[in-house]
Amino acid sequence: MTVEAVARKDFQDAVRSRWVLVLAALFSLLLSLAVYLVPRDASTSALFNSLVVRDLFVTLLVPLIGVVIAYNAIVGERTTGSIKLLLALPHSRSDVVFGKVLGRAAALGVPVAISFVLPLVVALVTPLSLDLGVYVGYLLFTVLLGSAFVALAVGFSAGVRSQRIAVAGPVVVYLLSGPIWSVIQLPLQLYISGRQFPGWFPLDAAGVFRLIRLVNPIESFKILTVEFVNGFLFAAGQAGTEAAGRYALDTEIAALAMLAAWMLVPPLLGLWRFEEADL
Amino acid sequence: MHGSYGNVRRLPGRLPKSKAGTDGSGRYMAAIELEGVTKRYGDVTAVRDLDLTVEEGEVFGFLGPNGAGKSTTINMLLDFVRPTSGTVRVLSRDAQAESVEVRRNTGVLPEGYDVYERLTGRQHVEFAMRSKELDGDPDAMLERVGIADAAERRAGDYSKGMRQRLVLGMGLVGDPDLLILDEPSSGLDPAGAKEMREIVRSEAERGATVFFSSHVLGQVEAVCDRVGIMREGELVAEDSIAGLREAVGGEAQLVVTVDAAGEDDLSGVRALDGVSSAHTDGGTVTVSCDSDAKTEVIGALEDAGVTVKDFSTEEASLEDLFLTYAGDGDRVDTTDDGAAADTGVAE
Numbered sequence: 185m186t187v188e189a190v191a192r193k194d195f196q197d198a199v200r201s202r203w204v205l206v207l208a209a210l211f212s213l214l215l216s217l218a219v220y221l222v223p224r225d226a227s228t229s230a231l232f233n234s235l236v237v238r239d240l241f242v243t244l245l246v247p248l249i250g251v252v253i254a255y256n257a258i259v260g261e262r263t264t265g266s267i268k269l270l271l272a273l274p275h276s277r278s279d280v281v282f283g284k285v286l287g288r289a290a291a292l293g294v295p296v297a298i299s300f301v302l303p304l305v306v307a308l309v310t311p312l313s314l315d316l317g318v319y320v321g322y323l324l325f326t327v328l329l330g331s332a333f334v335a336l337a338v339g340f341s342a343g344v345r346s347q348r349i350a351v352a353g354p355v356v357v358y359l360l361s362g363p364i365w366s367v368i369q370l371p372l373q374l375y376i377s378g379r380q381f382p383g384w385f386p387l388d389a390a391g392v393f394r395l396i397r398l399v400n401p402i403e404s405f406k407i408l409t410v411e412f413v414n415g416f417l418f419a420a421g422q423a424g425t426e427a428a429g430r431y432a433l434d435t436e437i438a439a440l441a442m443l444a445a446w447m448l449v450p451p452l453l454g455l456w457r458f459e460e461a462d463l
Numbered sequence: 464m465h466g467s468y469g470n471v472r473r474l475p476g477r478l479p480k481s482k483a484g485t486d487g488s489g490r491y492m493a494a495i496e497l498e499g500v501t502k503r504y505g506d507v508t509a510v511r512d513l514d515l516t517v518e519e520g521e522v523f524g525f526l527g528p529n530g531a532g533k534s535t536t537i538n539m540l541l542d543f544v545r546p547t548s549g550t551v552r553v554l555s556r557d558a559q560a561e562s563v564e565v566r567r568n569t570g571v572l573p574e575g576y577d578v579y580e581r582l583t584g585r586q587h588v589e590f591a592m593r594s595k596e597l598d599g600d601p602d603a604m605l606e607r608v609g610i611a612d613a614a615e616r617r618a619g620d621y622s623k624g625m626r627q628r629l630v631l632g633m634g635l636v637g638d639p640d641l642l643i644l645d646e647p648s649s650g651l652d653p654a655g656a657k658e659m660r661e662i663v664r665s666e667a668e669r670g671a672t673v674f675f676s677s678h679v680l681g682q683v684e685a686v687c688d689r690v691g692i693m694r695e696g697e698l699v700a701e702d703s704i705a706g707l708r709e710a711v712g713g714e715a716q717l718v719v720t721v722d723a724a725g726e727d728d729l730s731g732v733r734a735l736d737g738v739s740s741a742h743t744d745g746g747t748v749t750v751s752c753d754s755d756a757k758t759e760v761i762g763a764l765e766d767a768g769v770t771v772k773d774f775s776t777e778e779a780s781l782e783d784l785f786l787t788y789a790g791d792g793d794r795v796d797t798t799d800d801g802a803a804a805d806t807g808v809a810e
Contacts, residue, residue: 189593193582200581264577269587269630271543272571273594274563462544
């Protein structure tokens, strides 16, 4: 297994891209601005539930950056021919795909992590009292979300020959689960709740909507982080009734599982096609 | 198109000892074995029913014009592409199912590659070492391929020749049992091409099998034990250099620079065994003869009272042979640095 060698090489390569520097700076400024702008005496949860951080910085930017960092991972090497250097060495194609996922996820994680440092300093000079545990935890969830999109993009990158499709595929998923979702979420919910499902169907209207929401990686991320910053994650006992607690817990576990699935399934599908491909 | 197997020139007695991998004693293992290998891309057949065996320890030159199927064949050895039919075995392993093991023991200089622009030369070699799970000194390897002073520079800033050296260095990591070099001299100046040949020789001396392709005969001839010539996806000739030369008559062209010579001075030369023709324009004498008749030709000229200033031999006939097999002359690059010629100065 040479996943690590591929991941390291890929990280070294990707992290030297000018992109990464620009991103770290951009993230850092956005987050510092958010820290600066949250109302005095606000809590960490208010920070991460704020529009700038949650809806602009994290759920809109981070997934897109994940796609940008990763879409070219394999198809780009096939286009330039550097894949021949890579595969002349004793790497299996699955080492290449998963090494790329790890390497590019790290290349995303580093600027994101760096960008969380400056806001800490800003927090020291503003009245915001930052809960360090929540802060670091939120950073990890953010990297997880970004990694899901990295994995999605690497999957496409492995599975297709055309750079255009390798970009378009994950971008479409991103648009559907981010910007488009935020527009259609409410109408969709209304539409579904107004429908009668046949008796044999295992889910009721709320269940169908919950499922659709869980499939969306960005929504899964929101489910997890909202509970996390409010201190309710995997804490079913905090809910009013046992049933509500069970419901919340199930949803959280499903959300985490969905994110894990987004990290594994697209690369596996991409690998399946890549294995068969002539370079 | 062309008949397949029937065209292959195999001179008796020059065949590899066995196609099965050993000669019975187990000493000769085949480093590369292709049996009935065909590769089609849609309607285009890149390689057709190819049978080829390269013995362990051999230096094998894989010749042919661009587009003859050389790179496709090499890509099948490395599992970059999969054969449509036939079997490919490398280092006694299935080239597809056991490709990682094959590549662990193989060093490759591919064709049409690109380096990682943002990584330094040293990082490239380190990556090769880590990939082969070996410890080693990357700088020593860069030194060996002659780019030690560029170790810290981004490979994106390297010239074509430096990239070629870098990737060769990556291939040499871990003293592989097999070296596969696809057009190794492309991008190298004559001095670089010569260094490349020296590296091939020293790797062969170490015991490695070397399989390299070229569309330039001169690069292959100087170092190869055997060559195969591809044309339009088929192997049209497979033999040792000497065998090929013999097959076309083994003639050399000897060009002698003299102070002055006339037709009369050539009678002694023409009378020699092994000389088929001799001409002069006054300043040079051109003699077609067997390679080993060269000394006698010079001697005969001096006996006739001609002062020999300089001479060179050109194995032009081999070049002609290559062109004959490889097809259209205009598709074959024969303007190499003249490794096919050896030059000497008479006392």
